[in-house]
Amino acid sequence: MPSHDHRSAERPAADQPLVDIADYVIDYQIDSDEAYDTARLCLMDSLACAILALRFPECTKLLGPIVPGATMPGGARVPFTNYELDPAQAAFNIGALIRWLDFNDTWLAAEWGHPSDNLGAILATADYVSRTNLRDGKPPLTVNDVLTAAIKAHEIQGCYALENAYNGVGLDHVILVRLASTAVTTAMLGGGKDEVINAVSNSWIDGGALRTYRHAPNAGSRKSWAAGDACRRAVTHALMANRGEMGYPSALSAKRWGFYDVAFGGKPFRFQRPFGSYVMENVLFKISYPAEFHAQTAVECALKLQDEVSGKLDQIERIVIETQEAGSRIIDKTGPLANPADRDHCIQYMVAIPLIHGKLTAEHYEDEVAADLRVDALRNVMEVRENPEFTRDYFDPEKRYIGNAIQIFFNDGTQTERVCVDYPIGHRLRRSEGVPVMGQKFEAALGQVYPRARVAKMRQLFADAERLGNTPINEFMTYFAP
Numbered sequence: 401m402p403s404h405d406h407r408s409a410e411r412p413a414a415d416q417p418l419v420d421i422a423d424y425v426i427d428y429q430i431d432s433d434e435a436y437d438t439a440r441l442c443l444m445d446s447l448a449c450a451i452l453a454l455r456f457p458e459c460t461k462l463l464g465p466i467v468p469g470a471t472m473p474g475g476a477r478v479p480f481t482n483y484e485l486d487p488a489q490a491a492f493n494i495g496a497l498i499r500w501l502d503f504n505d506t507w508l509a510a511e512w513g514h515p516s517d518n519l520g521a522i523l524a525t526a527d528y529v530s531r532t533n534l535r536d537g538k539p540p541l542t543v544n545d546v547l548t549a550a551i552k553a554h555e556i557q558g559c560y561a562l563e564n565a566y567n568g569v570g571l572d573h574v575i576l577v578r579l580a581s582t583a584v585t586t587a588m589l590g591g592g593k594d595e596v597i598n599a600v601s602n603s604w605i606d607g608g609a610l611r612t613y614r615h616a617p618n619a620g621s622r623k624s625w626a627a628g629d630a631c632r633r634a635v636t637h638a639l640m641a642n643r644g645e646m647g648y649p650s651a652l653s654a655k656r657w658g659f660y661d662v663a664f665g666g667k668p669f670r671f672q673r674p675f676g677s678y679v680m681e682n683v684l685f686k687i688s689y690p691a692e693f694h695a696q697t698a699v700e701c702a703l704k705l706q707d708e709v710s711g712k713l714d715q716i717e718r719i720v721i722e723t724q725e726a727g728s729r730i731i732d733k734t735g736p737l738a739n740p741a742d743r744d745h746c747i748q749y750m751v752a753i754p755l756i757h758g759k760l761t762a763e764h765y766e767d768e769v770a771a772d773l774r775v776d777a778l779r780n781v782m783e784v785r786e787n788p789e790f791t792r793d794y795f796d797p798e799k800r801y802i803g804n805a806i807q808i809f810f811n812d813g814t815q816t817e818r819v820c821v822d823y824p825i826g827h828r829l830r831r832s833e834g835v836p837v838m839g840q841k842f843e844a845a846l847g848q849v850y851p852r853a854r855v856a857k858m859r860q861l862f863a864d865a866e867r868l869g870n871t872p873i874n875e876f877m878t879y880f881a882p
Contacts, residue, residue: 414597418597418647421596422597424556432551432680434681441838442680443546444842445841448845449503449845450479451497452845459625464485472485478524480880480881486528487524487528487639490524490528492632494524495521496628497520497628498517498519499517501690502624503762504517505826507557510561511576513574514577515557516550517574517628518577518580520581521581522553522584522585523546524635526873534874541588542869543868543869543871545873549588555678556584562672562673564669566608567611574626578630581635586641589639594647595642601648601651602647613626614745620738682800684824685826688837690765692730692750694731698721698806701804701805701806705819709816713756713777715811716778718783718809719782720808721751721785723790724791725791731747732748740766749775751806790804799823801827802822802824805820806819839859846858857879858879858880
């Protein structure tokens with residue numbers, strides 16, 4: 401960390417983390433076929449998540465311009481809607497849609513998060529830039545440009561998360577969505593290294609949102625639009641930097657007033673690896689269940705046991721759930737659950753529902769399902785324990801498992817086998833198994849609003865990597881118009 405006399409008005413050199421991001425975003429060439437293959441899956445899956453969110457009025461009431469009537473014809477479009485907005489508000493809309501159901505991709509390390517959240521800012525900026533370029537006689541951006549930006553945004557967010565626990569100081573992981581989206585959208589808008597440094601410095605100066613809206617007793621719907629809010633702020637910083645707004649070179653390291661001292665206990669950030677394409681290649685997909693990721697394998701375990709216990713739910717004495725330290729800390733939750741946002745971050749609830757219904761969907765978090773007395777009856781006999789082996793494998797960079805195990809004990813002294821799943825279907829090690837299911841998720845989501853022929857056309861586009869990559873973004877967005 402650079403030393404600088406806080407009394408001196410002389411501007412120091414930019415903090416190295418700011419420079420490293422600028423160098424990566426502007427200069428680094430992505431040469432990983434696996435990263436691009438995964439980025440295409442990420443884009444497809446994020447669009448599926450967005451369209452599924454449209455079924456929920458609590459989400460749709462937030463869409464559109466923040467001030468009624470403040471639309472921007474020719475601006476950035478919001479997929480599956482008729483909205484055309486300024487790119488910052490469009491970023492909020494798209495980001496909120498992708499994140500609403502807690503069904504998009506995930507990254508788990510010292511910090512947690514959902515790197516595809518950044519697509520809210522990336523897609524809005526790409527559409528805005530492309531439509532502006534066409535009006536000015538310039539070529540539009542392509543889907544391949546979006547995939548490149550997504551790989552870099554994933555990498556920035558994920559690499560910062562590997563060793564730096566923002567949750568440990570009470571800050572929410574969307575701080576890294578704002579960081580990554582600020583960096584890549586500044587470049588997409590035409591900025592160079594200076595503009596990226598200036599924009600990113602302002603992103604850090606924003607500080608961070610408190611995590612309280614993700615935890616009892618304050619869990620609520622903000623956790624579903626917080627990423628959209630981070631995307632909106634990121635595009636604002638990018639637009640301002642590209643208009644010449646100044647930056648702050650020691651935004652991180654300035655004594656007393658910088659981010660390290662104010663918000664991170666005086667500690668500089670730690671980094672495990674240089675930026676490349678590691679995060680996109682290893683990202684985790686939520687394919688089968690809209691649920692907090694630390695419980696994904698617990699849901700799989702419950703489903704494996706459902707046939708055996710479905711007729712004996714009233715005979716259960718106790719249910720033992722083994723999980724990782726992070727799962728135990730984040731989603732082990734007792735007592736009344738106030739709303740869907742509370743329920744999809746409760747491992748007991750996410751185990752009870754599949755034991756009762758044999759499945760877990762977004763609708764199962766709604767009040768009508770939660771009112772079933774069997775849900776809380778099962779929650780009340782559950783014991784959640786940390787399994788140290790699961791915790792070790794969780795942090796092992798060669799594994800990155802998210803293990804859970806469940807065993808059910810009955811009043812008559814009998815018990816089920818202990819069912820254990822080390823990593824879910826969305827893990828890199830199960831990618832070949834997961835890809836067809838992701839395709840089914842995409843088709844099922846689109847099929848809720850589009851005729852079969854149109855769904856097939858969209859699916860064919862994603863199946864042809866070269867054609868998809870070369871598609872201008874202004875054309876791509878028309879595929880997902882109402």
